[in-house]
Amino acid sequence: MDRPVVGEGIDRVDARVKVSGRATYPTDADLPGLAHAVLVQSTVAAGRLTAVDTTAATAAPGVLAVLTHENAPPLREARDRLGPLPPPPLQSDRIVHHGENVAVVVAETFEQATEAARLVTARYAPSPPVVDIDDPGAEHVRDPFGSDGGTGDVGAALATAPVRVERTYRTAVNTNHPMGPFATVASWEGDKLTVHDSTQGPSNTRIGLAGTLGVPQDDVRVLAPYIGGGFGSGLRTWPHTVLATVAARHVGRPVKLVLTRKQMFTSVGHRPDTRQTVRIGATRDGRITAIDHEAWQTVSIRDVNPEHVTRASLSGYASPNISARDVQVRVNVPSPGSMRAPGDAQGNFALESALDELAYELDLDPLELRLRNYADRHPVTGQQWSSNDLRACYRTGAERFGWSRRDPRPRSMRRGRHLVGYGMAGTSFFFAQFACAARVTVTRDGGAVVASAGMDLGTGTYTVMTQLAAELLGLPVRRVRMVMGDSSLPEAPVAGGSGLTGSMGSAIHAAARNTVRAFLDLVRDDAGSPLRGAAVDDVRVEHGRIVRVDDGRGESYAEILTRHRQDELTAEGSAEAPSEDEPVVPTGPYAAKFAEVHVDADLGVIRVARLVTAAHCGRVLNEKTARGQLVGGTVGGIGMALLEHTVTEPRTGRIANGTFGDYLIAVNADIPDLEVHFVGGPDPTTPNGTKGCGELGIPGTAAAIANAVFHATGTRVRRLPITIEQVL
Amino acid sequence: MDGSAAQARVSPGQRAPAVVRVPVSLRVNGSERRLEVDTRTTLLDALRDGLKLTGTKKGCDQGQCGACTVHVDGRRVLSCLTLAASADGREVRTIEGLEQDGTPHPLQEAFVRHDGLQCGYCTAGQIMSAVALIEEGRAGSDDEIREFMSGNLCRCGAYPNIVAAIREVAGRGDHA
Known part of the structure; x- marks a missing residue:
């Protein structure tokens, strides 16, 4: 049948x-006459280049060219479908972050290019970098996305609320780190450019490259049949991709440029750190009367990064009074960029942690608090949802997890030497087409x-x-x-x-x-x-x-x-993209997440024992790959919650843990069995009924884990990642 | 700070050493292969660039991610930390050598069935590690599999499916 x-x-x-x-990734592209390019990146975070001595590098065996800001061709500031590109490389002597490109060396072999890159000597007139989100000297950009908004009068509602929580939360810089180091193989035939590139959008990169190089889009072809992951880092047209094309034109041969793992920290974006203050007012019976969310995040000195941290606070709960504001702090760090669920991952942690704190203030089950404040329409615009089965997510998730077995008192559940904690969180993600x-x-x-x-x-x-x-x-x-x-x-x-x-x-x-x-x-x-x-x-x-x-x-x-x-x-x-201004608003996916953590009572070691996700993703086209998206996102969320922290030295702006040995991502032994249940029906916005489930696995995961850690230990950790010393 | 700083990885005026190339003979996936390599060339780059066996992947070039895992004389090694010259005379097995007469290895089939991959970049390393893990008798329980597969990073987060694939093949005992 x-x-x-x-x-x-x-x-x-x-x-x-x-x-x-047999799958061919950009780094596997092999062309006749292929030369190899290696980047040299700055060792100061702010200041000016005073000299770049390329004499020894140029004389090294096999070297074909060394490009610096003194001999690189002029490049244009361009846009692609996502907005302005990062500033084009090698265009001035100005340095605005550690790890900024100062030269590219092209040689016959990878080994020769690597050796010659070591021989490039850059001299700087450095100035003291600003790297901390709390630095009083940093420039602030208020309402950077034009997204600040809300409804009602939050100040008045908070002043009269019978129950209030006000808390500040912090999340660390995370770096995408797809397993495939980003690679570009560029070749010119006359005016025609072909690029194998680690991009998440061949059409978009074509637009970006054509604009930067000042050539017709029809002369550029971008190929990416397979890439080694991206998680957002392949959305933009990055400087290294541009440099590979420039180097290929300069030496008149195809050029391959592969970022080192260390350069993956400085060249293809990251999730910016945040400091967020959430204030919630509620009645004694657990009706939310006010949500106020202000999120500060870092951004680089010369770039833009649309990262709406407070988005879900504007739409998540049925509060009559809401205010949500974003602020960007300019610091001397590499360009940030999208990392799986950008903004939402950080914002959800603050909002869903604060709700858990409110539940304890109210002596109310955290699940019940969320059900009582379910938004049956958009709380700010009043629009109807195209579909929203969040309540079914809560019910199914709670049932599969066994939430009813939870004793709500902190430190009340034990298993041997381990404190056991149950925590939950809800999440949404935006609709995009x-x-x-x-x-x-x-x-x-x-x-x-x-x-x-x-x-x-x-x-x-x-x-x-x-x-x-x-x-x-x-x-x-x-x-x-x-x-x-x-x-x-x-x-x-x-x-x-x-x-x-x-x-x-x-x-x-x-x-x-x-x-x-x-x-x-x-x-x-x-x-x-x-x-x-x-x-x-x-x-x-x-x-x-x-x-x-x-x-x-x-x-x-x-x-x-x-x-x-x-x-x-x-x-x-x-x-085309559907209109957002109709009485029914296109609505993205939802999920409820339930985590069990085990915390060693003596050593503070935290392990996620299991995590159950119930998700409303509209029509699921392939149960196996959709589950893979939710599971994979959850693995990333566990990393965000417990492991991942890109550390920048305050004095130098250098990333201090720029290796896989020092920047910890989840390994196999960190991950328990992860349950995923799909609930709810198709969404009527698109003819196929889908909602998109690629990012839903991340937001909510860190909050569910943090809430479980509180339940296990009685210690509320408001700073990610949650580390041993914070719970001891 | 004196107002200026040099990128002082080498002293000014230092020269690059002359390139030294050496002949290397490897038995790769059952075939005798001879090539001449720069003494600095890793086994990984020799396989990929020299022998065009690009199934083995470079994830970090520092021995920290496992993507480059191959078998040398039957043991799993990180080919990015192995100089090609030091593998002279050795037997090397890569992902391209797992199929036998066009039939995929049971682990390759299990990775497909259990969706033990997403982007696929770490997959060759995962499978080569898993083959050795089972041969070493280290796949007795899920916890053991998780522990002994923890040198192979997967950023897509396919770990539970990787464990399921290995569990199935290890339990079936037809992995020879």
Whole structure:
């Protein structure tokens, strides 16, 4: 019997090529005459370059070129679809962060380039850097995203609230660290540039590179069929990518530039640290009357970083009085950038920790507090949700976790020498869908090739789009081939904001419909076709055939193409972002998270024993890959909660722990079994009913763990990561 | 601070050493391979750039992530911390050598079935570690698997599925 092709957890369509080592990542690109580039980065965080001595490097064996600000070509300040690019590299003597590019060395081999890079001697006139979020000398940017807002009168409501909490929370700098060091292989043929790049958006990087280099977009092709992860660090067009293209043009040969792991700390963004103050007022019976959230975050001196930390405080709970404000503090650190659930990950920790504190003030179950303050519409705009099954997430999560077994008193539950804590948190994520195009080609053998420039950074996009296209064309999954990760294909947005599934899915929906329409056009006057004269709404697709809904008569794609002597038929389709200003607002996914932690009573060692997530992600296209997204995000959230902390030396601005030995991410032994349950129905905003689930795993995880740590130990930790010394 | 600072990794005027190349003979995935390498070339770069076996990945080049794990004389090693010249005469097995007559290794199949990967970049290292782990008899329990697989980082967070894949193959005993 037929099984639905969408929803089922089929194996990843690209899994076999990955387990065999045959998937080609940017760093695997090999071209005739390939030269190797290595970056030299600054060793001061602020000041000016007084000299860059390249004599020894230039004379070193195999060296083809050394570029510095004194001989690099002029580059333009450009924009891509996401906004302004980071400042272009090697354009002045000004240094604004430690690890800023000061030279790029190109040589015949990687070893020669690495050796020669050591021989570049930069001299600086340094000035004292500002690196601390609390530094009184730092420049502040208020309302940097134009997103400050709220409703009612928070000040008055707080003044009269019978119960109040006011707390300050801090989160550390985290660094994305995909396992694949970012790499660019650039080659010029005349004026045509081809770039293999670790990007989450080939179309977007093409725009960014063309703008920076001052060349037509049509002359630039960006390829990223596979990348070694990104988690947001591949969203922007970074200086090292630009430098690889500049170096290739300079030496007249293809050039490969691969960042070192240390350079991954300074070159492709990070999650900025925050200091957040949350004030909540409530009635004695646990009705929230006021939420006030002010979030301070760091940003680099010369760059922008849209990172809306207080977003969820504006929409999360049914409070009549809300105020949420963001402030950026300019410091001498590398450009930040999106890291999985940017802003939301930090903001949720503060808000959901404060709610837990309020629950204890009220002597009310934290789950019950959230249920009592469920927002059945947007609390600021009054808009209806397109769909919101957060309450079902709470119910299912609590049931699967066994929340009712929790004794609410701190330090009340033990297991041997371990203090046991149960904690929970709720979370939302925003809705995102961007303009996207796709192309469907049905061939005479009855198969289809579906193409879009968007890429799969490991999320499962190849797989879920294959399933979706199969469903929309009435073909078995094995007869559909997705082609992606190439800017010469129909333009697609970045894989970001958990928005690519909705964006590309909507585009494929449109392209599939246009394909059927094109077939019907072909047989419009075809006396031999049972479909003659049918309109697209008169038919459905199944088993490789188009059939009339009324009488079930139809014929296959192959039959039509054969009779009309065509090898293939192609149609394109596109979709735009939905309006946010309707009475019903497009609504992103929700989740409830329940964590059990074990804390060694003597040593303070904290381990997550289990974590249950119940998530409303709309229609789930592939149960296996969607679960992978939630589990993977949760692993990142555990790292954020307990391990990850990019440490910047206050005096020098140098990142002090720039290795995988010192910057701790979760390893296999840190991760227990993680349960994920999908609840709720499809969302009506997109034709495919999806919401996007790529980032939902992170926000809520740290708060659930921190709340569990309080329950276990009686110690409230308001600073991430939670470390042993904070609970002893 | 005296108002100026030099990037003092080498003394000014220092020269790069001349390149020294040495012949190396390796038995890679059952085939005799000869190549000439810079003495500074790691086994990882020799495999990738010299022999075009790019299935093995560079994640950190510092021996801290496990992405470059290969087998040398049947033992798992970090190929980024192994100089190619020091592997002269050794037997090297990489991800490309796991298939036998076109049939994937049971662990490769299990990684597919259990979705033990996302971006796939760490996957070769994970699988090479897992093969050795089972051969070493270190996959007796989930906790043991987690502990002995903790040298292989996965930033996508596929750890629970990696454990499931290894558990299945270790329990089945057909991993030879």
